[in-house]
Each structure stands twice: as C-alpha cells, then as structure tokens.
Amino acid sequence: MISLNEILAALILFTWVLILVSVVTKKLYTYMRSKGLEHNVAVYYNRKVIHVLAGGLCAAFVPLLFETPIVPLIFALALALLTYIPHRIGKLMYWFQIEENAYETSFCIMWGVVISLGWFLSNGNFWIGVLPVLFMSLGDAVTGIVRNKLYGRRTKSWWGNLAMALLSIPLGSILGLAGAIAGAIASIVEHFEFKFIDDNVSIPLVSLIILLLAEFYAPWMLYV
Numbered sequence: 001m002i003s004l005n006e007i008l009a010a011l012i013l014f015t016w017v018l019i020l021v022s023v024v025t026k027k028l029y030t031y032m033r034s035k036g037l038e039h040n041v042a043v044y045y046n047r048k049v050i051h052v053l054a055g056g057l058c059a060a061f062v063p064l065l066f067e068t069p070i071v072p073l074i075f076a077l078a079l080a081l082l083t084y085i086p087h088r089i090g091k092l093m094y095w096f097q098i099e100e101n102a103y104e105t106s107f108c109i110m111w112g113v114v115i116s117l118g119w120f121l122s123n124g125n126f127w128i129g130v131l132p133v134l135f136m137s138l139g140d141a142v143t144g145i146v147r148n149k150l151y152g153r154r155t156k157s158w159w160g161n162l163a164m165a166l167l168s169i170p171l172g173s174i175l176g177l178a179g180a181i182a183g184a185i186a187s188i189v190e191h192f193e194f195k196f197i198d199d200n201v202s203i204p205l206v207s208l209i210i211l212l213l214a215e216f217y218a219p220w221m222l223y224v
Contacts, residue, residue, distance in 0.1 A: 002071055009065040014075050017054045021096070025049055029095035044148050046096040047104065048141040055111055055137035062115060063126035069116040076112025080105050107200040110136065114204040122215050131175055132207035135186040136200055139168040143190055161191045178214035178221035182207040 025046045032042035062072055084105045086092045097104065111133050118129020143160035150159060165187035172183030186207045190199045214221045 003067065006066050006071045009061070010071045010075050013058045013061060014078070017058065017079060020054055021050060021093070024053075026093075026095045040098075041148060043094075043096055043098060044144065048144045048148075050096060050104070051107070051137045051141040051144075055107060056134055056141070059111065059115065059130050059133040059137060062130055066126075069112075069119045069126070069129070073112040073116045076108050076115075080108035080112075083108060101198065103198045103200050106198055107136070110200055110204050114208050118208055118211070121212055125215075127175055128211050128215060129208065131172060131179055131182065131211065132186070132204035134171060135168050135183060135207050136204045138171065139164040139183070139186060140190055140199060140203060142167050143187075156191050156193070158191065161187050164190060174223070175211065176221055176223040178211055178218065179223075181221075182210040185210060 028049065029042050029046055032045060033039070037045075058072075062069070066072055083097070084102060086097060087099075087102045087105070092099065114132050114136075115126070115129035118132070119126055122128040143157075143164040146163045147157045147160040150157065165184055168183030168187050169180050170183075172179035172181070172186075175182075186203045189202050189206050192202075193199070194202065211222070
C-alpha cells in the first residue's frame, strides 16, 4: 500500500524537478549566453545539468524514500508527458529542448520503467534498477560535458566515453563485480547511436539486463 510519506516525498522531488527545469536552468541558459556561449552549447549543458540534478539526484533518493516503485513511476511518466507536450504544440522550452529530438521524454520514461522493472524482477532490490538509471543520468552527463567542452557540439567521442567509464565503473562497484561490468559496458554502449533507440534507452536497458543476468545466474557477482 502506498504511504502518505511516499506521496509527500514524491511531491517534494517532483516540485524540485519542476523548479530546476522551469526556473534554474532557464536562468543558467541566460547566464551562459551572456558569457558568449552559443545557443546549442548552452542547451546541451543544461540538458546534462538536468540529467544530474533531476534524474541522478532523484534516483539516488528512491531506495531511501520509497517502498515500491509505483509512485516514482507515476511521477516519471507525468514528467515524460510534460516534456513531450511542448514538442507536440511547437512551444519548446528553448533553454534545454531541441526540435531534432525528444530524448528528454525517453529519459523520463526509461527512468521510471527501468527502476520499476529492476525492483519487480529482483524481488524488491531497488538498486538493480537504480544503478542503470545512475549510469544514464550521471555517466552520460559526464561524457556529454566532456564532448561539449572539447567540440562545442553534440557528437560522439571516445574521450567522453572514457570519462563516463571512470565514473561508472567505480559507481557500479557498489553492486559488486557485475555492477562494475555493467558500468563499463554502459560506457561503451553510449558511443553508438541506433536509428530508433537513443542512448537514454540503450544505456539503462543494457545495464539492467547485465545486472538481472547476474542476479539470476551469478549472484556471487553482486553485493545485494
């Protein structure tokens, strides 16, 4: 049964995300532009700020504040809808959204779905789903910031993937060898783009599969 504490926690986190997206990053965009950064560079930095301070921060709180993933999933899907509507009506939040794709929407969907699947398929271990989401939120943010700094545009670079691995492998080790392996493979997977699957889908999905395989067939590779 969903508790009042869970609902209150979700409302606080949801409010924080709304403030971050609608106020903080908008002001940050204005500041970056005032310092001479090009529009696309400022937008890309903002997307990574949201990755870390919305996706990463909220995911880290999930095992501490919630008994089941039901409430986090509902709020994640609500955020997915809120980020998708501007694309449909042609009124983008220009300081972090772009016309070319709606990857921020797939980010929200995968955030909720992967955490939920991890919990359900591991019989209640939140970290099986949270860790892949942290790879997507923190690891992908690091590689994006490195690439943006080096090239000033969205592009793939092994330097960015190396930076992601340096973060994701130690981060993954909180779940043991399987977590470290998942972090390493996620850092490689991020480098490749597929026609209908962006890295906000491939990174957490591949990581989740690795952790679940370890859970079922090699539990000695996991600290749970």
